[in-house]
Amino acid sequence: MEKVSPRFTLGSLAQLLGGEAEGPIDKELERPVSAGDIDPLGVTFAENEKYLKLAESSEIGAILVGRDVRKSDRALVRVDSPRRAFAQLLSICRREQTLAPGVHPTAIIDPSAKVDPTAQIGPYVVVSAEATLGPGVRLFPFCFVGDRCVLHQGVTLYPHVVLYQDVTLGKNTVVHSGSVLGSEGFGYVWDGKKRSKIPQVGVVEVGEEAELGANITVDRATAGATRIGSGSKLDNLVQVAHNVSIGEHCVIAAQSGISGSTTLGDRVVMGGNVGTNDHVHIGNDVILGGRSSVDRDIEEPGAYFGTPARPLAEAKRSFVLTTKLPELLSRIRELERKVEELSAE
């Protein structure tokens, strides 16, 4: 963990968060940590007695608690909302990976690319023909930007992002390391002897304020566009196939896969490792539990779960019963025995 001089004292932290120190005001503190972490320079928060006890059980620098909470043998900072104060502390402590201003001399930028003078381009970045980089765009080392890509104002690509040709990223969108956008869709024709590629001539369009995790893959469309709407957040290792359309403000957790031509409305939420069939539609405000498999259209908003995905309550009932199958079998056997007896009478 980083070794830097302490950033706070109990007193300065309390002042910063508009709170009240309870303990030695000179006590040195350095960073926010999780409840239960052993860290004498760490600051955590406790919204209730359970988390307060958890925090007290390990060596910890200080605990953010509500105004009326009981005393503790640990240093406390009393605030109106411990959760909000902790989020404030997180914001203060954020330290981004550094990236020098300007264009690094090792960056290779095609002469036909348009690069805003405020863009920051790190070492070993390649920007291809006719690409456009808007104001404040940040490209970390080893990013590859393909022909005709358009990166609007404030876009960030972390190290090792690949954009094939014709990828558009809206304002302030962020892509994490190792992700690949615009690769060829998985479409072939079988002629009885071999598979020939169906040319994939489409594009990828991502809206504004989207965030795409590490090592994800988004294929370009066969024709037209594969789309990810504004405000949508995709976690690590997600697969988005060709011609998929994801609406706005969706949240898709790690290792989920959206098959070709499937469309998602707005505010769709997927747990981890959800899968879908191709060409299905998932409507606005549908929530899918982790590992669900969507095999047909879901129009009605609400929570769904399971394989195949069904309304949550119904799915849970079946889910529990699959674990009770041996008992069901016993009951059937018992019935068979009794019916046999009755028939024999």
Place this chain on the structure above:
Amino acid sequence: MEKVSPRFTLGSLAQLLGGEAEGPIDKELERPVSAGDIDPLGVTFAENEKYLKLAESSEIGAILVGRDVRKSDRALVRVDSPRRAFAQLLSICRREQTLAPGVHPTAIIDPSAKVDPTAQIGPYVVVSAEATLGPGVRLFPFCFVGDRCVLHQGVTLYPHVVLYQDVTLGKNTVVHSGSVLGSEGFGYVWDGKKRSKIPQVGVVEVGEEAELGANITVDRATAGATRIGSGSKLDNLVQVAHNVSIGEHCVIAAQSGISGSTTLGDRVVMGGNVGTNDHVHIGNDVILGGRSSVDRDIEEPGAYFGTPARPLAEAKRSFVLTTKLPELLSRIRELERKVEELSAE
């Protein structure tokens, strides 16, 4: 989306596709799009009334239709086979990421590597000792080619591909961005205190005309070779473990995982996120539905599905019944009640 001058008029498009224009022959058109896309410069196709209606429902430049299809208020191009004409249009409109001829001055090529003079090697590529690059090989930026790798004629590695040592790729094989071939197999020995690595000294051999998607992983064999046969196509984020052998013309959809030493025959098809046990054999012409789990050998050609994977019809029946478990439970309860009554009589 790319901003280029229109490539076609309705008239020139009809001529190009051997069809008949119906509408303003000067109408400007630019690119193929999906049915339902809103794109006044877009061209789509409709094989039947349903897709024709869908295409008519949005602003679209022109629709490719059959010779005898009804009139429309949209511009039409009448052709023998709308699907074939559309594929032809896709081929015409394909625009590959540019790669300059020759070897970029920033590419680092070991003096012992053999590089055909027609190979194209982009910026920031590293080619290691004793590697061989055949005629027409294309290496996009940031590719790493390990010691003794052999890339036969026409191989393409898109940006950010990693080949560890001793990887062979057959003629015209394509590997997409972020994929890693030849990494160490996952083999350890536990001595009661810690795990020691079993040295992984094997190689990876990929046949001709294979295509490997983005961010896939293929481990080298413990000894011998991990193999992917000619003509096989692997989608994004697929895992191929050490000592696996995949036959020819297989198709493996995204996020599937093939465990160690498992063998696939020819023309095996896997839907998305299929998994297998290690050391199983899957015979020729086996088709596995999405998310199936193969826990034992499958020899008989045909369609399979489910967890564990079984013949499709059988699997579907069980699959449907898992969703009907609450109803089965009710029927058992009702039987119990009735048998209780009968017994009491």
Place this chain on the structure above:
Amino acid sequence: MEKVSPRFTLGSLAQLLGGEAEGPIDKELERPVSAGDIDPLGVTFAENEKYLKLAESSEIGAILVGRDVRKSDRALVRVDSPRRAFAQLLSICRREQTLAPGVHPTAIIDPSAKVDPTAQIGPYVVVSAEATLGPGVRLFPFCFVGDRCVLHQGVTLYPHVVLYQDVTLGKNTVVHSGSVLGSEGFGYVWDGKKRSKIPQVGVVEVGEEAELGANITVDRATAGATRIGSGSKLDNLVQVAHNVSIGEHCVIAAQSGISGSTTLGDRVVMGGNVGTNDHVHIGNDVILGGRSSVDRDIEEPGAYFGTPARPLAEAKRSFVLTTKLPELLSRIRELERKVEELSAE
């Protein structure tokens, strides 16, 4: 496959392994291979009659067998333990990807980074501000090491590894190509209109002698640390979410995903594509079969399986019964018919 002059003769191999040659002692041999591989220069091993027959069924250079095993028409080397002798042969034949000593002139190392003079740094590596590289650290091409990262003695990063800021790797830990450590955790707050990122200010800490496969993702903690314990081995394409803690000597097979704040004890084993809920605890010595889904705490050591994960024996019974559901339905129908009859009497 590599073309080098033969490394062994049957006689020299027998001598090397402390065994006894049976066959032409001048016979040339080159490499270890799997039983069943066709390779006249290959050496395999057979622990029992089944594998001996398999080895004899294909063209093979020589077979390592036990001292008392029957004669064969193939060349044999008789040793005390064929398995141990084969492992010894693997060790001898290991050929690592070459990496020149010293720092390659194209490596870009921040002046504030501390780099041990024995570290090997390949072409096109970027090491950021205040990073520390210990003795014998090896960074293959295209690695990115973020601000304040600490790589202890003997750490190896294969080509194309990304470490965001504040990642610590213990002694001799290995990370394979394409893996991303320290990316931002997937945490947002929804305000009814959009999602705002919860700042992720934590770190990643990996212990000693750990091995992390290709294209994995490990997010940094919201606060505190995401931890992977000493001796733990993660296979390719594994996802480790923010605030996860993995104990020592765990083994996690490919495509598994550990959700946020979940904790694993020591020596936990996961098969391929296992998933977990967030905030669950999995105790020491728990073994999870492939594709299991952990939805609640598991404290008791032992084998578990299924969705949801349950003790193995119990899970297997349910698992088998899900494939027998059509039969259960028939039995219920038959009971209903008989009870109907009995009631009518």
